[in-house]
Amino acid sequence: MIWIPGGNFIMGSNRFYREERPARAAAVDGFWIDRRPVTNAEFRRFVLATGYLTLSERAPDPAVYPDADPSLLAPGSLVFMKPDGPVDLRDYRAWWAYVPGANWLHPEGPECNVDDRWDHPVVHVAFDDVVAYAAWAGKAIPTEAEWEFAARGGLQDATYAWGEEFAPDGRAMANTWQGRFPWENLAEDGYEGTSPVGAFPANGYGLYDMIGNVWEWTASVYALPRPAAEKQSCCQPKESVDHSASRVVKGGSHLCAPNYCLRYRPSARQSQPLDTSTTHIGFRCVVR
Secondary structure (H helix, E strand, O other): OEEEOOEEEEEOOOOOOHHHOOOEEEEEOOEEEOOOOOEHHHHHHHHHHHOOOOHHHOOOOOOOOOOOOHHHOOOEEEEEOOOOOOOOOOOHHHOEEEEEOOEOOEOOOOOOOOOOOOOOEOOOOOHHHHHHHHHHHOOEOOOHHHHHHHHHOOOOOOOEOOEOOOOHHHOOOOEOOOOOOOOOOOOOOOOOOOOOOOOOOOOOOOOOOOOEOOEEEEEEEOOOOOOOOOOOOOOOOOOOOOHHHEEEEEOOOOOOOOOOOOOOOOOOEEEEEOOOOEOOEEOOOEEO
């Protein structure tokens, strides 16, 4: 873990999406934070030690989903499916699908595994799953303010965790989407899906993958700083009417593209329902 000294900073941004506004003064106390996102290998140690079953490994309760197709009431999770060509960007169903058998050990479904991805961030973890891991590890989930302060790496109000230029001197600084989302991924950064943790440069605090690769859960209940309609993004496959049942996720992912979801920035934020896991959301822990 890395020690993050507390301090004052400008949280949010007035330059991008409405849910980030207004930019405002904030402060956090000092805390320790994981240098990298929790990996498949680390999550496996937790599962072997406790016998824990993630939400995506449990059958959904029919009473909670009374209108669901019975064939989908099987253990599974949301998986990104790249279309063959351009689609209507207003309909996330063109690239998201609930896949029975998809879980942290089988990210794209039962026919795949993580044998070559033990050093990648664990995905398909719902909020209760990350809380359970953190409790087992003697840690906690960061608040949105803690996460954003750490992601900024000591820079005040910079667009990215490393400064203002997205790719300084042509160097990829994070795992994001290059090309036209959701059907054309040029993989110019070397990865089309998740990447090994630490594959890209650390920020000013020595933290890896705070931007891109996978979104990360925070403990903060999602709320808009002001009552404004939020644009549906590539990274929000399911709308939650009850925001008290959602938490803030931060950092963007390998699915974020400038033509639709320019959210690979410290100030970017998204709501995520507690009962939903996906192929592009992971987490890291803190100790206060």
